[in-house]
Amino acid sequence: MKTEFFVDYNLYDTTAIEDGTPESTTNAAFADIDLLKKNPAAGVYATLEHNFFVLDGSREEFPDVSDNLAYFSTGQSGDTGEFSQWQSVTVQFTENHTSIGITLHFLEEYPLELKIEWYDLAGVKKAEATYYPDSLDYFCENQVEEYGKIVITFVETLPRHNVKLQYIEYGTTIRWGPDTITSGKLTNDTDPISDKIKTDKLTFDFVDKNEEFNIGNSSGLHKTFQKRQKMVPYEIVNGKQIPLGVFFLDSNSTTKNVSTLSAIDFKGMLSNTDFKEGRIYDGEKAGLIIDEIMNTAGISDYVVDDETYNTLLYGTLKIQTCQKALREVLFACGSTVNTAMRENLEIHKSNRMISEKIERSRKFSTTLKTDHYVSDINVKYTTWTLSDEISQITKGTYGVGLHTIQLSNPAENMTTNVGTIIRQRPYYVELQIDTDARSEVVISGQKYIGEELAVLSSIENIKSGEVRSTKTFTGTLLDYEAAQRVADSILDYYQLQQIIQTRHISRGEKAGDWTEVENTLVERGNFVACIESLSTDLVGGFIATAKYRGYYKLLSDYYFAGEIYAGEDVGII
Template sequence: MSRTTILYKDIAPGAEEDASVSTTAVESFSNPSLLPSGVTPAPTITCELNHWGLDGTYMLVENEPVAFWSTEMSGDDCSFENPPVITIDFDQQYSSVGLTLIFDSASGDYCNSVNIKWYQGDTQKANTDFSPNAATFFCQQRVESYNKVVITLNSTNLPGRRAKLEQIVFGIFRYFGMSELRSASIVNEMSLIATELPISTMKWTLDSKDDVDFMFQLKQPVEVRNNDNLIGVYYIDGYSRSAATVYDIECYDALGVLDETPFSGGVYTNKSAKKLLSEIVDGDFEIEYDPAITDITLAGALPETSKREAIQQVLFAWGVCASTDGSERLYVFHLPSIAKEVGKNRTYTGVTVDTAAIVTKVVVTAHTYSQNTNGSIEINGIKYSDTKTEYSVSNPNITASDKQNVIEITDATLVSPSIGQAVAQRVYDYYLKRSTNKAKIVWAGEKLGDMLAMPNAWDGTNTGNVAKMEIRLSNTVAANVEAIGT
C-alpha cells in the first residue's frame, strides 16, 4: 500500500555546521568532531563484558568510524568514576526543543544517566538530568538563544561498558503520516532553459496527535516521501497557529533559501562554470551534476544580487538547467530526450494542450565588460563599461498572417560574444516547442525535466519535458503536470 510521510527536522538550523566539540576521557581513535554530523559504524569489537557477538558481523575498531568512546569503562554499578564530559561551543546562538543523543545503534547500548547544561555566554539557561532508555533518545528541553552545551555521561545501561556516542542532533526528527495532515500541497517548478529560476513551494496544515509546542524555525528542513520516493526537501518559511495542535506551515525549496542569501558579484574572464557555481553556492547546499554535463568557460559579470539570481545567470549562459525536487541537492542537468511512458492506468484525465503563439525572432544581447573610471556599472567598488552586441535567429517559416512575436533577452550578463550566437540558437530551438501538455496523473517518482509521454483524449500521446508539477499529498499522490513539447 502506498504511504506518504513528512519528516520534519525540528532542529536548530546551522548548529551542526557551527558546532565545535571538545571532550574529556576519550579514546585516542575517537573523532569527536564527527558528533554533529554523525557516524554509523557496524557492530564493533570492543573487549567489553559480554559485548562481542560471535555471528561474524562484528568488525575491528580500526575499520569503523568512531565519534566518541570513553577511555573508562563503567563499574559494576554501571556508573563512571570520572564521568566523561562533552562540550559543544558555537560562534552563533541557536534555539531548539532539546537534543537527540544517538549512542551505540548497532548494539543497542546507551548511557542511562545524562546531565545536559545549556549556556548563553557565562549564563546558564538550563540544567536538566535525563534517563535515556534506548540507543536513540530525545532529551526534551526547550532552550532559546544558547551558544554552549555541556553533556555529562554519568552511567551506562549495562556494567563494564564504555560511553559511546555516534551523533548529537540539536533537536529531534519528527515523522507525520497523512492522519496528522489536514492538507498538504506542493508546487515544483523549473525553467527548461534557465531564463528564470522559479522557487518551489510547499504548504501543509498539521494537526498533531502529540501535545508539542512546536517552534517551526526559519529554514528548518522538511522531507516529503511517498514510499521510498523522495518528493522533495523544503525549508520552513513561516507558520501560523490556529489551535493548540493545529499549525499552517509554508515552506520553500533550496532556491528559496538561496534567494535570501546575498552574493557580492564579480567580473570574470575564462571562468569555469562549475567553479563559479560552487563559489556562489559556497557550501550552503550540495551540487550534483548529471554525468553528461561538460564544463565550459564563461566571461562576463555578476552584479551584487541574491545567490539564486546569480545561479540563474550561470545556468543560462552554460546551457544547462537545475531543479531541487527528488533530491537533497541542487541537481544540474541537460534535459533528457528519451520519454517515459505514463500509462492510462495512472492518468486521471487525458492530456489537454495549450499552444503558444509562433515566435518570429529571438534576440540575445551579449556583454563585454571593461574597467573604466567613467563606466556606468560598479561591481565591488570598481567601475566598468558594458559593450553590447546583439545576436539573433529569425524564424524562416513566418507567413503573412503571423503576428510579430520577438523574444528579447538583454540582461544575461554572463553571455559573452564568444557564445552569443549559440545561446540565441538554443533559445530559438526552445521556443519552437509551442505545446504545453497538461494532465493529472498518479505520481510515481516523476521529476522536473523528465520527458513524459502521456495519453491524450483522442487515443494518442503527447510528449514533453516537465516544467511544473502541482502535487496534492495523500497516500496516493496525485500530480497536475505541465510538460513543454512540440
C-alpha cells in the same frame, strides 16, 4: 489506487553542530572529541569490557591510534555499573541555540543513566534533566531556548563498561502522517530555457491536538522552528514509498488547532543569500562559477553534469541573489536545474528524451491551445574592457568603522583617499576608517567599460497566416557565439506552440520531464511535450495538474502483410 502522504521533519537547531566546540577531560587518548561533530563510521573493535563480545574472530584488534572514535571514556564503571568518577562531555557555543532536546548516538552499548545540564552564554544554568537511555540512538527530550553550553554527565552503564559516544544532534526527527495531515500540495516548476529559476513549494496542514505548534503557545514547539530545517515528504502509492524531494521551512501559521507549514526547495534557498563575489569572466568553466555560488548559499548537496561544468563562460556577475546568479550561468550553458524527487540539486544540459507517458486511462481532463507564434529571438549581452585610465569610482561620506561599499559597475585596482581598503572585489570595497570625524571618501580605480551587443535568431519563411513576433532575452555571461547558440535554442523551443494542460493521476512525473501525452482523439496522433509546471494534491489521491509545451505527433499508417506500422513525423499546430 491507495495513496498516503507523510512528512519527516528534521526539528534540529541548524547551526549548533557547526558552532559547538566539544571538550572532555575524561576522553581516552586514542579518541578524538572533535569527531562528535562528524559522526564517522567506527570500526568493530575488541575492547576490555565485561561480557562484551564473543571470541569468534569477528572483531578487530584495538589499534594504537584510531581515527574514527569520538568519545571513549577513560573511566570504566565498577561492578555496580556506577563510575567512581563521573565521565562527561561539554559542548561550548559562541551563539545562542534552541532545540526540542538532544539526540545522542552511542556505539555498541548505551549507558543506563545520564544527566544533561543546559547553560546560557554567561554560564548561568537554565535547565537540568536525567535520562535513562534504552537505545543506541537516544533522544533526550527537553525544550530549552537560548542556551550557550551543555554538559553531559554519564552516571551508570552495564557493569565494567565504558561509554562510547559517537555523535550529538541538537533536536530530533518528527513525522506527520495520514492520521494528522489534512491537506498537502506540491508545486513543481521549471523553465526549459532557464530564463528564470522557479522555486518548488510544499504546503501542508496538520491537526495539532495538543497545541504544541500553535504560535499562541508561548512555550510551544514552534519556537524550535528554524529556516534551514530540512523536511522530506513522501507519497505512498499502492504500498510503494516515493520520496518527493528535499524541502526547507519557509513559514508557519496557525488557525485554531490546525497548523500550516510552507517549505521551499534548494532552488528557493538560493534566493535567500546574495552572491557578491562576481567578477569579469574570460573563458572560465561554468562548473567553477557554480561551485562558488553554491558555497556562498551554503548548499553542498548538488551535482553538475560534465558538459555543463566544462562550458566556458564570458561576461560578468553583478551583486544579486545566488538564485539569479545561477540563472545567468544556466542560461548561458543551455542547462536546467531540478530538485523534484531528488535528495539534491541536479544541474544538467537540456534534452528532449521522452521519459514518461500520460495515458488516457490516467487523465481526468485535457485542455489544448496554440500559443502565440514567435518568429524571432533577440539575445542581448555585454562585452567588458578594462580602462587604462584611473578615474573616480564612487564618492560618499563615512564615519568611523568598517564599511562595505557596493558598486553597480565593475572596477579594479581601487584606492581610497581616506582610511584603508581591507578587501576589494570588482563589485564591492570593504573600507576601514579609524578617524572619529566623518570624512568624504573618494574611491578611485580602473573602470570596466561595457559595450552592449545583441544577436538575432530568425525564421526565414514564417508560417502562412502569421506575422513576425520577437521575444527579447538578456544574459550577462555570453559572448557572440554563446549568445547565438542560446538564441537559436530558444527559437527552436518556441516553435513548439502546443500548450497542453492535463489533470491526471500522478506516477511521479516531474517538471522538466519530456512526456508523450495521449490524445483524447483515439484515431489521432499523440503529443510530445515538456512539463513546465506540476501541482499535485498529496492527500486527494495523488492527483496532478500539469502544464506542458510541445508538439503534435503526426501519425501515418503503413499497411504491409496485414500489419499496421506507425511512422512518426513532427508537426506544429
